[in-house]
Amino acid sequence: MPTEPAVPADETILVVDDVPANLELVAGHLEQHGFRVVVAQGGDEALARALLVRPALVLLDVMMPGIDGFETCRRLKTQPALRDVPVLFMSARADTGNKLSGFEAGAVDYVTKPVDSAELLARVRTHLALAALQRQLAAQNRLLQQEIQARERAQAALQRSNAELEQLAYAASHDMQEPLRMIASYLQLVERRYADRLDDDGREFIGYAVDGAKRMQALINDMLAYSRVGTKGHPPVPVESAKVVKTALSNLQLAIEESHAQIECGALPCVMGDAGQLVQLVQNLLSNAIKFRGTQPPRVRIGCEADGENWRFEVQDNGIGIAPDYAERIFVMFQRLHPRSAYPGTGIGLALCKRIVERHGGRLWVEPAPAGGSTFKFTLPRVPAPEAESAAEAGR
Numbered sequence: 186m187p188t189e190p191a192v193p194a195d196e197t198i199l200v201v202d203d204v205p206a207n208l209e210l211v212a213g214h215l216e217q218h219g220f221r222v223v224v225a226q227g228g229d230e231a232l233a234r235a236l237l238v239r240p241a242l243v244l245l246d247v248m249m250p251g252i253d254g255f256e257t258c259r260r261l262k263t264q265p266a267l268r269d270v271p272v273l274f275m276s277a278r279a280d281t282g283n284k285l286s287g288f289e290a291g292a293v294d295y296v297t298k299p300v301d302s303a304e305l306l307a308r309v310r311t312h313l314a315l316a317a318l319q320r321q322l323a324a325q326n327r328l329l330q331q332e333i334q335a336r337e338r339a340q341a342a343l344q345r346s347n348a349e350l351e352q353l354a355y356a357a358s359h360d361m362q363e364p365l366r367m368i369a370s371y372l373q374l375v376e377r378r379y380a381d382r383l384d385d386d387g388r389e390f391i392g393y394a395v396d397g398a399k400r401m402q403a404l405i406n407d408m409l410a411y412s413r414v415g416t417k418g419h420p421p422v423p424v425e426s427a428k429v430v431k432t433a434l435s436n437l438q439l440a441i442e443e444s445h446a447q448i449e450c451g452a453l454p455c456v457m458g459d460a461g462q463l464v465q466l467v468q469n470l471l472s473n474a475i476k477f478r479g480t481q482p483p484r485v486r487i488g489c490e491a492d493g494e495n496w497r498f499e500v501q502d503n504g505i506g507i508a509p510d511y512a513e514r515i516f517v518m519f520q521r522l523h524p525r526s527a528y529p530g531t532g533i534g535l536a537l538c539k540r541i542v543e544r545h546g547g548r549l550w551v552e553p554a555p556a557g558g559s560t561f562k563f564t565l566p567r568v569p570a571p572e573a574e575s576a577a578e579a580g581r
Contacts, residue, residue, distance in 0.1 A: 196313060197221045199240040201231040201257065202275065203249040207298075211244060211275075214302045215309070228252035232260055235267055242313055244296070244305075247276035247283070258290040269319065271312040275300060361405055369398035419459045421545065423568045426453040426498070429460060430487060433468035437475070444475050446483035453489050454496050456565040458545050463565075466541045467500075469534045470561050474502035479557075495547060495564040503558040507551055515551065538563075 198220050202208045205226070212222040223238050225231040228251055235243065243261065247254035254274055261267045274287040277298040284295050293315075294308055376383070376391045383391070430450055434441065441448065448471070456463075467487075474485045486501045507515060516539040542549040547564035554560045 196241045197223060197238050198242050198244060198309065199223050199225065199231065199235055199238065200244045201225045201228070201249070201254070202244075202246040203227060204246075207246070207275075207300075211300060211305065214305065218306060220309075228254070228257035228260070231257055232264075235261060235270070236264065239266060240270060241316065242309060243270060243272045244309075245272055245274055245292075247274050247278065247287070255286055255290045258287070258292055262291040269316070271316050273308060273312065362402065365398050365402050365405070369395050369402070372398070419461065421457040421459060421566075423455050424458045424460045424463060426456050426463070426489070426496075426565075429463045430467055432464045433471055436464075436468055437471055440472065440475050444478065444483055446475050446478075446485065449484075449486045451486075451488040453487070453498075455568050456496055457568050458565055462541045462544070466538050466563070469538050470500045473534060473561075474500065474504060474559075477502075477504040479503065479505050492564055495566055497562060497564050499560055499562050501554050501558065501560040503554070503556065506553060506557060507559050509553070516549065 198215055200208055200211050200215070200222055201224070202211070203226050208224045208226070212224055215222050223234055223240065225234050227249055231243070231245070245254045245258060249257075252260070254276070258272050258274075261270065261272065271294075272292045273294045273296055274284075274292050275296045275298055276283060276287075287295055293312055296305055296308060372391050372395045376388065376395075380388065427450070430453060434448060440446070471485060475483045481503060484503045487499070488501070489496050489498045491497075516535050539549045542563045542565070545565055547566070549561065549563040552560045552562065
């Protein structure tokens with residue numbers, strides 16, 4: 186046989202009826218099933234006892250001398266401590282009008298007299314369970330609201346911190362440029378003017394110093410570019426990605442010719458983005474494909490296909506490839522997989538690419554190419570239909 190649900194010890198029910206026999210019958214039945222019961226014989230007494238014992242549920246007779254059940258219920262609901270306590274009316278008048286009046290007063294259910302003990306118990310348990318669930322839901326909502334507010338505060342603090350760091354990085358990098366240029370220029374001047382007085386070690390030392398200053402300048406320039414992605418970018422507009430690739434190839438023309446690189450490009454769509462940053466993205470990926478080449482001349486293929494609400498671009502090369510263990514590490518600032526003597530660079534290029542893609546709402550990752558090498562993939566948003574039509578009209 187199914188067991189009856191356990192009744193918490195603090196579940197108190199207030200029974201209100203002006204007839205003592207009714208009070209005794211209802212209270213006795215509830216107490217037999219483990220409930221604590223408090224009784225009242227009128228509306229004023231019910232209000233006073235409800236405020237005192239804070240019942241979990243109220244069983245309220247409708248027809249009583251003085252203030253009736255409807256008015257008693259309305260007054261109960263005006264008390265903040267009792268507003269959420271479920272009220273069940275008990276009445277021999279079970280017509281629709283009476284029930285509607287009860288619900289308008291704030292009741293949640295209606296029990297018809299003479300009271301059936303089994304029905305009364307079932308309704309009481311049901312509404313106690315519903316009230317407990319409502320309290321639990323309200324508590325969870327409060328906790329959730331607190332978590333949301335805490336996250337909003339943390340997010341606001343993080344945004345302020347990021348803005349301050351970007352301003353600091355920009356100011357520091359900008360102010361460091363001039364002294365570095367001066368160091369490099371004067372060292373080169375010393376080398377030219379006093380070359381005949383320097384031995385081989387002296388000329389070598391000056392060469393190291395000039396190279397270090399130039400590398401520091403390159404690092405500062407890359408840091409400036411990284412810090413400006415979020416602050417100096419333009420709002421996204423429809424951009425022809427074919428034009429982006431054409432510009433990047435033009436900027437890399439000398440490197441392409443020196444390496445005998447072959448660049449293949451399929452049909453490319455119009456995307457939403459910042460044209461300047463997208464040129465930087467594609468140019469960095471192509472530059473890496475040329476730099477990290479194997480024994481054969483670089484072969485790079487640029488393609489694109491639909492990916493839900495985005496376009497997925499692929500830049501596939503035949504270079505030295507990237508071990509799967511380093512597929513995430515290469516996008517971290519200043520991370521290098523090879524010595525600078527073998528492959529020069531600052532270690533910021535791919536981190537900059539990742540930041541540009543994420544600023545556009547996409548993602549960037551790398552996979553091994555089927556025939557060796559690497560395939561860099563990134564997503565960019567499609568152009569919304571109205572803007573795509575406007576861009577097509579403008580291009581005609």
